[in-house]
Amino acid sequence: MSASIGANTRSLIQRDSSSVWHPFTQQSLWPTDDPMVVDRAEGMYFWDTDGNQFLDGVSSLWVNVHGHSVPEINDAITQQLNRLDHTTFLGLTHEPGIQLAERLLETAPDGLSKVFYAGDGSSAVEAALKMAYQAHVQRGEIRPLYLHVAEGYHGDTLGSVSVGGIDLFHDKYRPLLLTTAMVSSPGLMQSGQDREQRASQVLQEMRALLEESGDQVSALVIEPLVQAAGGMLTHDVSFVQGARKLCDEFNVLLICDEVATGVGRTGRMWAVEHAGIQPDMITCGKGVTGGYLPLSAVLVAEPVYEAFLGSATSGRTFYHGHSYTANPLSCAAAIANLDLMSERETVAHAALVGERMAESLRPLAAHEGVKEIRQIGTMTGIEVESVKDRTGFAVCQEARRNGVWVRPLGDVVVLMPPLAIENSELDLLTSVVSDAVDTVVR
Numbered sequence: 001m002s003a004s005i006g007a008n009t010r011s012l013i014q015r016d017s018s019s020v021w022h023p024f025t026q027q028s029l030w031p032t033d034d035p036m037v038v039d040r041a042e043g044m045y046f047w048d049t050d051g052n053q054f055l056d057g058v059s060s061l062w063v064n065v066h067g068h069s070v071p072e073i074n075d076a077i078t079q080q081l082n083r084l085d086h087t088t089f090l091g092l093t094h095e096p097g098i099q100l101a102e103r104l105l106e107t108a109p110d111g112l113s114k115v116f117y118a119g120d121g122s123s124a125v126e127a128a129l130k131m132a133y134q135a136h137v138q139r140g141e142i143r144p145l146y147l148h149v150a151e152g153y154h155g156d157t158l159g160s161v162s163v164g165g166i167d168l169f170h171d172k173y174r175p176l177l178l179t180t181a182m183v184s185s186p187g188l189m190q191s192g193q194d195r196e197q198r199a200s201q202v203l204q205e206m207r208a209l210l211e212e213s214g215d216q217v218s219a220l221v222i223e224p225l226v227q228a229a230g231g232m233l234t235h236d237v238s239f240v241q242g243a244r245k246l247c248d249e250f251n252v253l254l255i256c257d258e259v260a261t262g263v264g265r266t267g268r269m270w271a272v273e274h275a276g277i278q279p280d281m282i283t284c285g286k287g288v289t290g291g292y293l294p295l296s297a298v299l300v301a302e303p304v305y306e307a308f309l310g311s312a313t314s315g316r317t318f319y320h321g322h323s324y325t326a327n328p329l330s331c332a333a334a335i336a337n338l339d340l341m342s343e344r345e346t347v348a349h350a351a352l353v354g355e356r357m358a359e360s361l362r363p364l365a366a367h368e369g370v371k372e373i374r375q376i377g378t379m380t381g382i383e384v385e386s387v388k389d390r391t392g393f394a395v396c397q398e399a400r401r402n403g404v405w406v407r408p409l410g411d412v413v414v415l416m417p418p419l420a421i422e423n424s425e426l427d428l429l430t431s432v433v434s435d436a437v438d439t440v441v442r
């Protein structure tokens, strides 16, 4: 722990260590890894309990859009709180839930016409997988297989893990999971291959699988353009376009998981817009509420929805939902977030943020300690050479000493600032991280 740590912080860390189990955290290392206790946040910054200020370089794990403590979103939540805190969405409805669905569909690609709410990204993916299977059953076909992509990540519930492809996170659970078939990652080029060739090779793999057992496959699940948790692996749009064509040919539903890429992160509202395709379902979460409250959703194409219509006794109902489905406070935050995004043209701003980041990081790409910088829009991964145990973590700790908070995925240092970040803050982010890489990876 650092020497400047105050008595209050020390006590909180001790209490934390004796009662809390953190996600994605090796608890035996946690107390000695200089844990940060966050006290408050405003704009692009947050402060720890010792008063130190940090730039939020990963949007509080890829969720924040306009910064923290945004007056318009704070007001929307407060007003909603004073009117309706929560009711079930099972057999009831409310205006924030209706309005948010309308707003999401206004932004969505053509053909998506219904919104099914869930809680976190994982639960949206879970719902989409079940929907895809049931839709086929109700059209008279049993298709118990899912197709997915190596290095993909779709969350931590067992259905989402089934369509994941990151050994570190998913391998242990394989005996428990749904039946799937996996194609290679279109973002992992083989030597001499360009991005288009790689996309075409993986599409051929996909075709071979579909020719063999396409009539068993309910859905293909992809992260369009960026496999985020896989290390910000980016691929060519032709992969997404080719996947759409194959799904059409083999009557397989295409689920585009935009939990990470959606809501402006790639410089478009939805990553599929880069490819100009219409998915059968988009799963979204994270940035929908501006990074304030949990809420996710599946945006569904009309033919999928129609497969669920029937009489009360038809057995066609989607028996799936959660206690806090469409929580009105989350909906109010999301509506305020989308309002601000359209007023401030946040998606166009995010595209500019991406361009400036690419420019500022160009010198770093030539650094001998950097293997590759991958980026689409504001989603950026700096893969560093492994020079010691947990090199990526060491780079992030060095950045933290200089007032910037970023988090690694192994030896990939991720930069994903709030979309509304201004130039001076962005320059601070890229310069501190560049210096941190230089200090740690020499």
Ligand SMILES: Cc1ncc(COP(=O)(O)O)c(C=O)c1O
Binding pocket: 120, 121, 122, 123, 125, 153, 154, 155, 156, 223, 228, 229, 257, 258, 259, 260, 261, 285, 286
């Ligand atoms: C593409 C993708 N899908 C699903 C998830 C899971 O979302 P959540 O952590 O909200 O369950 C994530 C989380 O990072 C993600 O990146």
